[in-house]
Amino acid sequence: MSVERDVMEYDVVVVGAGPAGLSAACRLKQQAEAAGKEISVCVVEKGSEVGAHILSGAVFEPRALNELFPDWKDKGAPLNVPVSGDDIYFFRSADKALRMPNLFVPKTMHNEGNYIVSLGNLCRWLGQQAEALGVEIYPGFAAQTAIIEDGVVKGITVGDMGVNREGEHKPDFTPGMELRAKYTLFAEGCRGHLGKQLIRQYQLDKDADPQHYAIGIKEIWTVPAAQHKPGLVVHGAGWPLDLMGTDAMGGSFLYHFENNQVLVGLIVDLSYTNPHLSPFDEFQRFKHHPVIAQYLKGGTRTSYGARAICKGGFNSLPQMVFPGGALVGCDLGTMNFAKIKGSHTAMKSGMLAGEAVAEALLAGDEGGKALSSYVDKFKASWLYDELYRSRNFGPALHKFGALIGGAINYIEQNWFGGKFPWTFHDLKPDHATLKLAAESQKIVYPKPDGKLSFDKLSSVFLSSTNHEEDQPVHLQLKDATIPLAKNLPMYDEPAQRYCPAGVYEIVGEGSGRRFQINAQNCVHCKTCDIKDPAQNINWVAPEGGGGPNYANM
Amino acid sequence: MSKILIVAEHAEGKLNSGVAKTVAAAKGLGGEIHVAVLAADAAAVADQAAKLDGVSKVLAVSNAANAQPVAAVLAPQVVELAKNGYTHVLFPGTTFGKDLAPRVAAKLDVQQISDIMAVHGATSFERPIYAGNAITTVEAPAGTVVATVRQASFQAVGAGGSAAVETVSVNAALPTHTRYVKLEAQKSERPDLQAASRVVSGGRALGSSENFKVIYEFADKIGAAVGASRAAVDSGYVPNDMQVGQTGKIIAPELYFAVGISGAIQHLAGIKDARTIVAINKDPEAPIFEVADIGLVGDLFQVLPELTQKV
């Protein structure tokens, strides 16, 4: 069906109002202002408002922010809780833990000078700064497709509104607009659906290791004041995941934030091998560990959410540019997994891209080029250095497990300054790691107690996720038969368990059995797109404004 | 000592049941309770109001202009009545009261308190905000207290009293800018989901849209609207506009039947204002039983037809 679309032209279009996209937008405007010229910048954001889809721990390293807004304190940036202490635990079992002596903590895990923040609120603040600089931000509008003409990215098309479940136009059908630009920056976050297409189309990853991912599940708790230690950071590895083995890896966090809030989460590497594993249930039982429960008991859970993380780091970085555009932030994969921090690196990558684009445009560039200056700036920056030093962290863990890998990391970071003369590689993509269900041990998760642990649906409720009911399912199956014909017999359809929002269910019995997609529940974490063993699920942006409505996440 | 004026709602010579509930709220204030009946001929309704327990006087205001409940016409008269030393002017929290009360409050130059759900004292009340997701305790400012009374929060007082009926004439200029045309009862055969006092909802356990027939049959028998859980909507058994719950409709019927609905929290959020919840489910562990007032564990395809036959 061809439709007439409105067209608007900008110098730069940014897809995604997260830390990378907003930093890029701000930098562009700053550079233009310094040059006394105008660069028009438009940011589209699929969330109903800036920050609605942002979820992070988060311990925030202010390095990039210091560069972007040296006066961020005066401007009221929401960095209110300095880290006051770092605890690291090795969880050995459901009730045993070993606290790591400070001496053995790798340098990358020290957090002096960092802040516990809500990245969502930081993005809301960045959005205000961007608008004050003249950036146009349009939340509630999802970039649906990249406009590619003669191999050059010319902008994006915003998703149509008012299409029903069958794909027909409803009476209020509104075609999405074309936003054309000299340069388009993709800042969709981890596993962006346009980023994924661009990487494929331009073979941006042909020289890189496969990207590796984890799913982070997070809750916000309000706890009794006596249990609250503002600024305390608790990181952990091990139970309920593997400490020695490499079948199920990951780590946990618990941060004491402001207003008696505790932020708690579990990050599960999507390289896990047992298809019976459920990251959600691992997280629920994790909260019962005495080290964690001591802070949560008697409290109330107020928020829940989940998001995939790109953790491949340096070795998995695809090429950053293509004609007419570039990838920034987690769409590119700039997270520093050794620090478990991606916000400052995302911001920095956005700033570098912003600088490169601004310089080109201010010099009269008409757009459409692959901006090697962004790559050059990246290579000359602290960001490159930081990612390079941490390049062995993930692969070492995947090879040797949390304890030994962690020890290697300690040695590399503290003795070699992150510069081992060799590099570990991890070449197996996360969707290929599952063993057959029949060959894997069933996992019986404890029933949630309704105090520390909860069921999936009441959790999803706390994400305030919402989608217009009557719209095409945004979780597309390339082959609708695979879930029942292949995934079910081979892997007991793991989507039922890896999805932290209860989107996927096998319902019915015998011949009435079918694969049910509760698309309304989706919290936009992208795990299904990553982990499906058949790579059969394609996550696309639903109607703009749909998805979680995270507050203070 | 409070002196309370309750403005009566009535239609076709009958006192609205909301007035007896408003009297119940007024009793919590302590003081003298008067009921004002404004009608074309107020006598018959005034007699009914006089019977309400706790009412000490009924003011009967007969005026041809009061033949229909037009707020703009009633308000100046209520304002005149209120000036006779009344400390409180209460209205039932019905569309009648909600329409009229602010018109009176503005003329008396006082902020109004809407939807009183509990009375703590002459000027201290509880009222819901955010669709009942929070309950506030509020203190009325000095001056006449103008308030509406939430109907679901009070039980009607009995009708064993015998208050005096006083015929009153009110001297107020009445506007002509508003003309009553007609009142039509809701036409739809099955009541509207959001307005219905009874709702029967089906869940995924129905298994198909054809099977929803048992829900419709039962609903029609008891004059109820039909709703559905998100799971039933997602499964395509019924259209979207029947969904009850977080992203669908929030409803507050007197009686709610959850049939074959496990009770995902989204659904529970949508029915928390229901007065009585009846759950029918074959899974005794279903969360819906945790919130149901009456639960029955059983196969809905057996239970529902039997119930349809027996009610």
Add this chain to the structure above:
Amino acid sequence: MKALVSVKRVVDYNVRIQVKSDGSGVVTDGVKHSMNPFDEIAMEEAVRLKEKGKVTEIVAVTIGGAKNEETLRTALAFGADRAIHIKEDGEVQPLTAAKALAAAMKKEGAQLFLCGKQAIDDDANQTGQMVASLLDIAQATFASKVEVDGAKAVVTREVDAGLETLEIDLPAVITTDLRLNEPRYLKLPDIMKAKKKPIETVGLGDLGVTAGAGVKTTKTVPPPSRSKGVMVKTVDELVAALKNKGLL
């Protein structure tokens, strides 16, 4: 004919309301806000009346702090021609709001005042009626159908007993109910244009309004959770239980 539409910025209807643990109110910081959904319906109706040629100019009005500008931009994207921001950082209760809005009505010489039947935050359901009362003009609340004809309007109202029809002389206040219309999707080009439409800022004082004594909220708590009821074993027991409660 000029129409004034009052629009309120409220916590978005999708946001799950959290009551602060110290009982001082509900959490509004860091949560999404948007235009009161009933006011969206009022905006939509105004735009439809303009499209039908009944209304020539739509002026959106809001009362509140700096962030309310977003709500006005939304109204402008809907199709308001211009907007008035009555700036007030403190709490504004319905009567105070109504006084300011009535003053704005007079100043603008508008014939039609539209707003939602209630805002989904305080659920007061007062402001429209108060505006009508202060101006001594007609009101039609809970509107589910509006027909404007010259100096009159015929409005169908959703009342408890069914659908009531009133004929009112203009100027008048109409408050809008859920079924009046389905607000349109805001189009990106309209949102872009809205950024350039004019917003006039005035203070309560400029309109001659001072906030009088208000209702004081002393405590806010979450609603009581439901408790488990009785289990019955047979349909007969169920019918008996329902009859017992007077429900059948």
